[in-house]
Amino acid sequence: MSPPRFVADSMLGTLSKKLRILGFDCKYFSAICDDDIALLAKDEGRILVTRDRQLALRCKKQNINTICLVGESVSDHLVHIAKEAGITQYQISTPGARCTTCNGMLNEMDRIPDEVPPWIKQNVKQFWSCADCGHIYWQGTHIRNLERLIGEINARL
Ligand SMILES: [Zn+2]
Known part of the structure; x- marks a missing residue:
């Protein structure tokens, strides 16, 4: 199974950086509208990660794989994501990590x-x-x- 790929909403910059260091392909834009992020998730088969319940609900209706996070803690968010996306353990390995700034390899x-x-x-x-x-x-x-x-x-x- 290939590792899950994500797109995080514009409120989740810190979380996106963590996912990238951990080697996950996570797209993030500091400004993106709800329609665009939903379209991107759908087109590229990415899991949408958000704290916005309205956006999560809308995406789930469109059959977009969505994880709706609660609270502020990045630790809690990463635990939640692991459980929903089937990640058994996180690993820090520099080969395979992604650029925290732009998501490049x-x-x-x-x-x-x-x-x-x-x-x-x-x-x-x-x-x-x-x-x-x-x-x-x-x-x-x-x-x-x-x-x-x-x-x-x-x-x-
Ligand atoms: Zn880069």
């Missing part, structure tokens, strides 16, 4: 990029760049924080 770089600050160059050996926007990624403390969060979420699945 990340490729490991075969050189140390000139663009990064000197103290990073001295301490980091692996870099990834986004195939679409060129943004450069490396493993830093934010990954360790994320590992803790994902560990807590996986324990709830």
Whole structure:
């Protein structure tokens, strides 16, 4: 089974970034109208993720696979999504992760990029760049924080 693909509504930017780091294809636009997001979900066979009950209801009537989230907590949202989309455990693996900015695929770089600050160059050996926007990624403390969060979420699945 191929992994689920998502489109998140414009209120769910933080959640979209988390899903992308976790390797899920998640489209997100900071401004998109309800008709467009429903059409995109339908055309591309994506699961629509929203907190908007009206939008969820409308999409379900059109047979669009929809997950209607409640509350503000990203942890709760990720648990809810895993249960509805059949994700047994979340994994953080840099190959397969997506660009948090644009949803592009990340490729490991075969050189140390000139663009990064000197103290990073001295301490980091692996870099990834986004195939679409060129943004450069490396493993830093934010990954360790994320590992803790994902560990807590996986324990709830
Ligand atoms: Zn990108």
